[in-house]
Amino acid sequence: xxxxxxxxxxxxxxxxxxxxxxxxxxxxxxxxxxxxxxxxxxxxxxxxxxxxxxxxxxxxxxxxxxxxxxxxxxxxxxxxxxxxxxxxxxxxxxxxxxxxxxxxxxxxxxxxxxxxxxxxxxxxxxxxxxxxxxxxxxxxxxxxxxxxxxxxxxxxxxxxxxxxxxxxxxxxxxxxxx
Numbered sequence: 001x002x003x004x005x006x007x008x009x010x011x012x013x014x015x016x017x018x019x020x021x022x023x024x025x026x027x028x029x030x031x032x033x034x035x036x037x038x039x040x041x042x043x044x045x046x047x048x049x050x051x052x053x054x055x056x057x058x059x060x061x062x063x064x065x066x067x068x069x070x071x072x073x074x075x076x077x078x079x080x081x082x083x084x085x086x087x088x089x090x091x092x093x094x095x096x097x098x099x100x101x102x103x104x105x106x107x108x109x110x111x112x113x114x115x116x117x118x119x120x121x122x123x124x125x126x127x128x129x130x131x132x133x134x135x136x137x138x139x140x141x142x143x144x145x146x147x148x149x150x151x152x153x154x155x156x157x158x159x160x161x162x163x164x165x166x167x168x169x170x171x172x173x174x175x176x177x178x
Contacts, residue, residue, distance in 0.1 A: 084162065086169060090176050093169040098147040100125070100165045105140045106176050113141055115175050123168045124148050 086093040092103040102120075106112060113132060120127060124147065131142040147161045 086166060088169075088173050091169050091173050093165060095162055095165050098161050099128075100145050100147075102143045102145060102165075102169065102172070103141070104143075104172060104176070106138060108134065108137055108139050109176075112139060112175070116141060116143070116172055119168055119171045119175065120145055123164050125164065125168055 083094070083096045085095075090104060090106050092101075094101040102116075104112075104116060113130075117127060117130075120143070125145045126148045128144040128146050130144070133140040133142075145165075147164060
């Protein structure tokens, strides 16, 4: 086969794959919007197409360049309900709506947990729970937080809440390096 025939066949195959991907993404979103089916709770779809659709939907995107944080974002059902993850070498931030989990791993530093809590409080992020683990040379914090808003701004949009959490994570990262 000559080169043009090979390229034409490759283009057709890619177009077919794109259509399949779109169809699978739509099916997945439809299933997420319907919620779990009590009859199918024990059933897992292990088809290759379902696996590939999951991989594409959870692909990595660059985000928050000024914070040097990477993003992994999956939109679920409606644009206002998102689960997002930002990572750096010492901080992982998972956000869903007005809730977040912040994981911090750092060399031991006196007053670090207090500094992290002060940063969260400054951004009107309430600590719901915290797990502190310490070894001889490092500390690990796992914090569940909720955005409560400032005295006059309790109803932030989800995108604003995301930015508040990202800003707090960036400050925590800065605190770890200073």
